[in-house]
Amino acid sequence: MIKINNVFFDEIINARHWLHENPELSYEEYATTKYIREKIQAWNLELKPFSSLKTGGYVDVGTGEKPVLGFRADIDALPIIENAGHSIKSKNLGVMHACGHDFHATIGLGLAKYFAQHPDELNGKLRILFQPAEETYPDGASYIHKEPLFENMIGIFAVHVDLRFKTGGIAIKQGTACASSTLLKLKFIGPGGHTSRPHATVDLIRVTSLYISQLNGYLKTIIDSRDDFTLVFGSIHGGQYHNIIPPEVSLIGTLRNFDNKVLKVLLEGIREFSLNFATLYKCQIEFDIPNSTPAIINDPKMYSALVQFSKENGYGARLVEMEKPSMGADDFAYYLKKVPGLYFQVGAEGSGSSHSSDFILTDDLIEPALDFIVNFVKFLINKPHHN
Ligand SMILES: [Zn+2]
Numbered sequence: 001m002i003k004i005n006n007v008f009f010d011e012i013i014n015a016r017h018w019l020h021e022n023p024e025l026s027y028e029e030y031a032t033t034k035y036i037r038e039k040i041q042a043w044n045l046e047l048k049p050f051s052s053l054k055t056g057g058y059v060d061v062g063t064g065e066k067p068v069l070g071f072r073a074d075i076d077a078l079p080i081i082e083n084a085g086h087s088i089k090s091k092n093l094g095v096m097h098a099c100g101h102d103f104h105a106t107i108g109l110g111l112a113k114y115f116a117q118h119p120d121e122l123n124g125k126l127r128i129l130f131q132p133a134e135e136t137y138p139d140g141a142s143y144i145h146k147e148p149l150f151e152n153m154i155g156i157f158a159v160h161v162d163l164r165f166k167t168g169g170i171a172i173k174q175g176t177a178c179a180s181s182t183l184l185k186l187k188f189i190g191p192g193g194h195t196s197r198p199h200a201t202v203d204l205i206r207v208t209s210l211y212i213s214q215l216n217g218y219l220k221t222i223i224d225s226r227d228d229f230t231l232v233f234g235s236i237h238g239g240q241y242h243n244i245i246p247p248e249v250s251l252i253g254t255l256r257n258f259d260n261k262v263l264k265v266l267l268e269g270i271r272e273f274s275l276n277f278a279t280l281y282k283c284q285i286e287f288d289i290p291n292s293t294p295a296i297i298n299d300p301k302m303y304s305a306l307v308q309f310s311k312e313n314g315y316g317a318r319l320v321e322m323e324k325p326s327m328g329a330d331d332f333a334y335y336l337k338k339v340p341g342l343y344f345q346v347g348a349e350g351s352g353s354s355h356s357s358d359f360i361l362t363d364d365l366i367e368p369a370l371d372f373i374v375n376f377v378k379f380l381i382n383k384p385h386h387n
């Protein structure tokens with residue numbers, strides 16, 4: 001266990017309360033960034049800005065230039081009105097930390113503070129990324145991963161708080177941890193016309209519904225049945241009058257799967273299906289993919305390191321192997337294009353479900369999570385392995 005006294009945690013827990021009370025939406029995390037910068041400065045560290053974004057930033061702590069280990073803490077909140085009955089609640093009406101990113105930012109601050117006080121415990125450097133805009137698209141990480149921050153980095157990890165596991169629990173999934181999520185925007189375009197004469201035009205609502213009902217079936221024929229996916233449309237718009245065939249119908253949805261190579265096959269399949277479908281039904285289909293977050297595939301060596309570390313340091317009983325990956329996505333996946341990565345859940349007590357106004361987590365998770373993570377960082381940076 002790390003020896004951290006109550007004064008250490010008082011400041012960290014107060015920071016969590018401040019962050020929770022002052023949530024900001026994706027790409028608007030200005031006050032959050034200022035707060036993090038001031039805290040970091042008070043510990044004689046420097047929050048450096050990202051060159052591609054106006055909010056967030058990163059801080060280096062430890063001794064020596066390498067190896068570098070990365071930790072990602074996301075800092076944005078959601079457009080949700082928080083339940084007014086909560087004791088610590090948002091002062092920014094309509095914005096709420098309903099995904100626990102206030103805790104992630106707090107863990108980032110806790111790591112910075114701990115290693116600012118004990119830099120000699122790291123024979124290398126920990127780079128903590130306070131990352132904006134995990135909850136929107138384009139993803140914050142889709143910009144940051146292109147910055148030159150990943151040289152000499154042996155790996156990067158991130159955690160997500162999770163109510164399904166007890167406080168102090170660490171839940172990990174070998175292999176794929178989170179699905180990819182690809183946003184699809186489709187526009188069906190036809191001449192429009194009178195509902196009495198659909199044969200003389202393109203009956204666009206009927207054509208769109210045929211497309212929706214047939215696309216999944218087509219995609220099943222082009223992939224291995226073990227590589228399953230979900231393709232669900234969350235929005236359909238078109239038409240406004242009972243006897244007018246509309247000239248336009250739009251669809252928005254998400255495609256999710258677990259394998260980035262299969263995702264390419266699926267997207268190519270959707271393109272080909274759309275092209276042929278449009279020819280057959282004499283309409284136009286415009287196809288746009290504004291965002292595609294890859295799947296998170298945990299690095300086998302980092303996964304083994306987490307298991308080994310847990311068992312050798314008395315955390316074995318807290319470690320849970322998850323049976324299935326999450327169908328949700330996290331833009332942490334972008335960093336894995338640059339360096340090996342590991343994503344795991346930290347157990348949290350509370351109530352409500354994430355992304356809802358009732359979501360509450362208690363401060364109790366901070367101390368055990370930070371204790372685990374501080375020691376895991378030391379284990380990863382200090383063990384003689386580096387390539
Ligand atoms: Zn979220």
Ligand SMILES: [Zn+2]
Binds near residue numbers: 100
């Ligand atoms: Zn989240």
